[in-house]
Amino acid sequence: MKKHNFSAGPCVLPKSVMEQAAAAVLNFDDGLSLLEISHRSKPFVDVMENARSLALELLGLEGKGYKALFLQGGASTQFLMVALNLLEKRAGYLNSGTWADKSIKEAKIYDDIYEVGTSKSANFNYIPKGYDIPEDYDYFHCTSNNTIFGTQMKSFPNSPIPMVCDMSSDIFSRQLDFTQFDLIYAGAQKNMGPAGTTLVVIKEDILGKVSRKIPSMMDYKVHISKGSMFNTPPVFAVYVSMLTMQWLKDLGGIKAIEEINEKKASLIYSEIDLNPLFKGYAAKEDRSNMNATFTLENENLKETFDAMCVEAGINGINGHRSVGGYRASMYNALSLDSVKALVEVMSELESKA
Numbered sequence: 508m509k510k511h512n513f514s515a516g517p518c519v520l521p522k523s524v525m526e527q528a529a530a531a532v533l534n535f536d537d538g539l540s541l542l543e544i545s546h547r548s549k550p551f552v553d554v555m556e557n558a559r560s561l562a563l564e565l566l567g568l569e570g571k572g573y574k575a576l577f578l579q580g581g582a583s584t585q586f587l588m589v590a591l592n593l594l595e596k597r598a599g600y601l602n603s604g605t606w607a608d609k610s611i612k613e614a615k616i617y618d619d620i621y622e623v624g625t626s627k628s629a630n631f632n633y634i635p636k637g638y639d640i641p642e643d644y645d646y647f648h649c650t651s652n653n654t655i656f657g658t659q660m661k662s663f664p665n666s667p668i669p670m671v672c673d674m675s676s677d678i679f680s681r682q683l684d685f686t687q688f689d690l691i692y693a694g695a696q697k698n699m700g701p702a703g704t705t706l707v708v709i710k711e712d713i714l715g716k717v718s719r720k721i722p723s724m725m726d727y728k729v730h731i732s733k734g735s736m737f738n739t740p741p742v743f744a745v746y747v748s749m750l751t752m753q754w755l756k757d758l759g760g761i762k763a764i765e766e767i768n769e770k771k772a773s774l775i776y777s778e779i780d781l782n783p784l785f786k787g788y789a790a791k792e793d794r795s796n797m798n799a800t801f802t803l804e805n806e807n808l809k810e811t812f813d814a815m816c817v818e819a820g821i822n823g824i825n826g827h828r829s830v831g832g833y834r835a836s837m838y839n840a841l842s843l844d845s846v847k848a849l850v851e852v853m854s855e856l857e858s859k860a
Contacts, residue, residue: 508820509820510820510822511819511820511821511822511841511845511848511849512822512823512841512845513821513822513823513824513834513835513836513837513841513845513849514822514823514836515654515655515676515697515798515823515827515834515836516654516676516694516696516697516702516836517696517701517702518696518697518698518699518836518838518840519838519840519841520700520701520747520751520840521751521754521840523754524747524750524751524754524840527750528541528743528746528747528750531746532743535550536548536550541742541743541746542742542743544742546736546739546740546742547736551742551746552736554742554745554746554749555577555734555735555736555740555745556734557749557753558575558577558745558746558748558749558752559574559575559576559577559734559735560575561749561752561753561756562575562706562708562752563575563708564756565679565752565755565756565760565761566679566685566691566708566761567685567686568685568686568708571686571710572710572711572712573708573709573710573711574708574709574711574731575706575707575708575735576706576707576708576709576727576730576731576735577704577705577706577707577735577740577741577744577745577748578704578705578707578730578735579703579704579705579740579741580705581694581702581705582606582673582675582692582693582694582705583609583613584705585673585692585705585707586609586610586612586613586614587613587614587616587725588707588725588727589610589614589646589648589671589690589692590613590614590616590617590618591617591717591719591721591722591725591726592714592717592721592725592726592727593645593646593669593671593690593713593714593716593717594614594617594618594645594646594717595618595645595716595717595718596618596619596644596645597618597619597620597621597641597643597644597645598614598618598619598620598621598644598645598646598647598648599620599621599622599623599640599641599644599646599647599648599668600614600620600621600622600623600647600648600649601622601623601624601625601635601638601647601648601649601650602622602624602625602626602627602635603624603625603626603631603634603635603649603650603653603658603660604631604650604653604654604655604656604658605631605653605655605656605829606650606653606654606655606673606675607648607649607650607653607673608627610648610650610673614648617719621641621644623635623638623639623640623641623647624636624637624638630656630829630830631653631655631656631658632656632658632788632789632790633658633789633790633792633793634658634659634660634661634790634793638664640664640666640667640668641668642667642668644668645668645669646668646669646670646671646689646690646713647664647666647668647669647670647671648670648671648672648673649663649670649671649672649673650672650673651663651672651673651674651676651677652674652675652676652677652795652797652798653676653795653798654675654676654697654795654797654798654827654836655798655827655829655830655834656788656789656800656829656830657787657788657789657794657795657798657799657800657830657834658789658790658793658794658795659677659793659794659795659796659797660793661792661793663683663687663688665687666687669689669690669710669713670687670688670689670690671688671689671690671691671692672688672690672691672692673692673693674691674692674693675692675693675694675697675698676693676697676698676795676797676798676836676838677697677698677795677796677797678691678693678697678698678699678706679698679699679752679755679761679764679839680698680761680764680765680768680796680797680838680839681761681765681768681796682761682762682765685708688708689709689710689713690707690708690709690710690713691706691707691708692705692706692707692708693705693706695744695748697797697836697838698797698838698839699748699751699752700744700745700747700748700750700751701743701744701747701748702744703741703743703744704740704741704744704745704748706748707727707730709727709731711731714727714728714731715728723737724737724738751840754840755839764839767839767843768796768797768837768839769796770843771796771837771841771843771846772794772795772796772799772837774843774846774847774850775799775835775837775846775849775850776794776799778850778853778854779799779801779853782853782854782856782857783804783857784803784804784805784808784853784856784857784860785801785802785803785804785853786801786802786803786804787799787800787801788800788801788802788830788832796837797836797837797838798834798835798836798837799834799835799837800826800830800832800833800834801832801833801834801835802826802831802832802833803832803833805860808856808860811856811859812852812853812856815852815855815856816849816852819848819849819851819852820848821848821849821852823836824849835849
């Protein structure tokens with residue numbers, strides 16, 4: 508049976524990417540496995556350089572003063588690295604979800620943090636709006652998509668200071684003017700590859716302005732100078748991320764995938780709104796195209812709905828404990844047919860109820 512993978516992460520990957528990755532594990536370089544070659548060998552150095560180049564190309568940031576890095580430690584380590592490298596006196600943070608909240612906690616270790624806006628009192632079911640960003644702060648930090656709560660920033664402020672964005676769960680999914688961001692970071696496992704690496708894209712001229720000493724492993728300038736090879740990189744995760752970015756480029760880039768993603772989101776949200784058995788969690792104007800969160804109006808139907816999903820091969824739609832209900836994560840590689848399969852089950856449940 509075909510499995511429809513709606514898992515929030517690690518994510519669904521393109522079939523062609525999985526096949527290439529599997530082959531490389533067996534034989535990548537003249538009989539040597541990808542998992543056993545030296546990360547200093549020319550074949551892997553070429554992979555790293557290609558991955559970094561593809562990231563900038565897809566984002567439209569080539570030749571614009573940005574560098575791409577593939578680092579370890581997940582987006583959670585970036586909560587700390589951003590503050591270490593950029594925070595001198597004070598920074599402003601938009602608190603729109605669990606991971607934004609955690610980024611604030613980490614940054615507070617170093618200096619003063621001000622929440623410019625928050626939706627915490629409403630359990631993060633909307634994106635805060637109408638906030639001001641102080642011009643004398645070091646940077647402004649936001650989270651573009653909130654995986655747990657199913658909300659997404661549809662627009663970004665015209666920030667008078669450097670803007671940092673955690674794009675872990677919607678990187679490469681929609682067209683944006685990426686030059687408005689001075690630093691972007693994204694864990695690979697949501698929309699780009701397997702767990703194990705994190706993409707960081709930095710405008711170089713924002714670095715070197717803090718007075719503190721930064722440990723080498725946490726210093727962006729060190730990683731830039733070494734081409735993401737300061738220490739042994741996560742070889743497999745970088746390789747699969749490179750394959751996924753190449754797949755996206757061959758598909759037509761971000762413009763092409765955005766059209767598909769909008770169709771998937773429109774399909775499931777239409778069912779949520781029209782089917783009286785379901786209710787959306789996030790405010791309609793802030794609904795995420797990546798993660799649709801919803802609940803059953805009648806919990807007595809949960810066992811029946813869950814069994815129908817299993818029978819249809821639908822996997823990974825249980826909601827996070829912070830929200831409950833269900834969450835359908837529709838990352839780039841998830842097909843429109845998979846969303847149709849879920850919608851059909853939701854519709855069938857209505858006919859049975």
